[in-house]
Amino acid sequence: MTMLDTAPARTDAPATLARITLDNAVRDAIGALLVAESDPSLDPDWSTARYRQIFSQLPTEQLQQILDFGRHSDTAGVGYVRNLPVDPELPPTPVDGGPSRLKKTFVSEGVLLGLTGMLGEPVGFTTEKDGQLVHDVIPVSGGETTQTNMGSSTFLNFHNDIVYDEIGRYDVSNPDFLVLHCVRADHDGIAATHYADARDIIRAVDERTAEILRSPQFRLNAPGSYVRNFAAGEDVLSDPVPLISGPEEFPEIASSANGVVPMTTSAQAALDRMREACREVAHEVFLRPGDALLINNRKGVHARSQFQARYDGQDRWLQRSYVRRSQWTIRYRAVAGRRVHN
Ligand SMILES: O=C(O)CCC(=O)C(=O)O
Numbered sequence: 304m305t306m307l308d309t310a311p312a313r314t315d316a317p318a319t320l321a322r323i324t325l326d327n328a329v330r331d332a333i334g335a336l337l338v339a340e341s342d343p344s345l346d347p348d349w350s351t352a353r354y355r356q357i358f359s360q361l362p363t364e365q366l367q368q369i370l371d372f373g374r375h376s377d378t379a380g381v382g383y384v385r386n387l388p389v390d391p392e393l394p395p396t397p398v399d400g401g402p403s404r405l406k407k408t409f410v411s412e413g414v415l416l417g418l419t420g421m422l423g424e425p426v427g428f429t430t431e432k433d434g435q436l437v438h439d440v441i442p443v444s445g446g447e448t449t450q451t452n453m454g455s456s457t458f459l460n461f462h463n464d465i466v467y468d469e470i471g472r473y474d475v476s477n478p479d480f481l482v483l484h485c486v487r488a489d490h491d492g493i494a495a496t497h498y499a500d501a502r503d504i505i506r507a508v509d510e511r512t513a514e515i516l517r518s519p520q521f522r523l524n525a526p527g528s529y530v531r532n533f534a535a536g537e538d539v540l541s542d543p544v545p546l547i548s549g550p551e552e553f554p555e556i557a558s559s560a561n562g563v564v565p566m567t568t569s570a571q572a573a574l575d576r577m578r579e580a581c582r583e584v585a586h587e588v589f590l591r592p593g594d595a596l597l598i599n600n601r602k603g604v605h606a607r608s609q610f611q612a613r614y615d616g617q618d619r620w621l622q623r624s625y626v627r628r629s630q631w632t633i634r635y636r637a638v639a640g641r642r643v644h645n
């Protein structure tokens with residue numbers, strides 16, 4: 304695992320982690336505007352317009368850095384944004400997984416959707432957090448060992464955020480990016496978010512493994528939340544897919560936290576090697592309030608370490624958004640009369 308602050312300088316490869324730290328003055332100026340805004344779920348289209356206006360206060364270089372992160376194939380897969388404004392007062396972390404009904408200000412939601420708006424469009428899926436644009440990622444009692452965002456006591460495997468889709472592919476209509484924004488850290492400060500970039504993974508594995516990863520010998524299980532809520536707990540496997548695809552220089556990776564089923568013994572060996580490689584090359588970030596991670600959901604896979612949940616109102620609390628560069632190509636999933644997707 305590459306510790307962030309001790310990562311060796313790499314001269315031969317593009318940096319796969321970008322860092323953006325706001326100046327205190329910029330943080331305070333943006334915070335003062337966000338604290339006056341109301342709950343964005345009341346009128347999301349108005350609010351996202353307003354957040355674009357507010358975040359245009361970033362210095363041009365930082366704005367460009369975030370825009371470049373969203374638009375170019377050769378930029379980093381993960382962006383670590385720090386010193387963001389925080390809410391003046393925080394209610395307890397909801398023990399039921401949220402949303403909180405006690406949150407009086409909406410600074411964290413504004414930061415999340417403001418960053419989202421620089422990468423693309425926030426999207427909601429009815430099968431994930433009921434179509435909401437702001438997802439609460441909170442440990443939930445009973446979910447400790449699940450491969451979902453309710454988990455805590457087990458390592459959440461390297462994965463992309465995928466969505467069940469009748470077309471048989473879960474890696475097509477899924478988000479291009481996700482943003483993770485830390486509202487509250489875990490008690491012990493040990494919960495780490497990992498990101499492994501497919502470019503680094505490919506470099507770490509041998510040619511034969513890469514070749515197998517590029518062949519359609521794997522089936523992805525649907526997300527844990529889908530299996531639980533919509534499939535009576537039964538696995539729902541995708542069509543056979545490759546885990547790595549696309550040009551050598553700009554590979555795309557697809558993997559499921561809730562189970563990847565290799566169809567041959569060599570595919571199993573390649574998957575095992577890929578998982579090992581993920582741990583070897585991953586960036587590791589311990590998110591704190593005021594930190595956000597911009598995650599390219601195609602260039603790499605992410606994971607979360609174990610931590611201890613206490614369900615005492617002070618547990619780890621992230622907010623998350625799903626981002627598409629365009630909603631046009633997923634219009635076949637549009638829910639009539641609502642601006643969400645099924
Ligand atoms: O909790 C984390 O750090 C990551 C969780 C995750 O994978 C997600 O919310 O998609």
Ligand SMILES: [Fe+2]
Pocket residue numbers: 462463464605
């Ligand atoms: Fe995830």
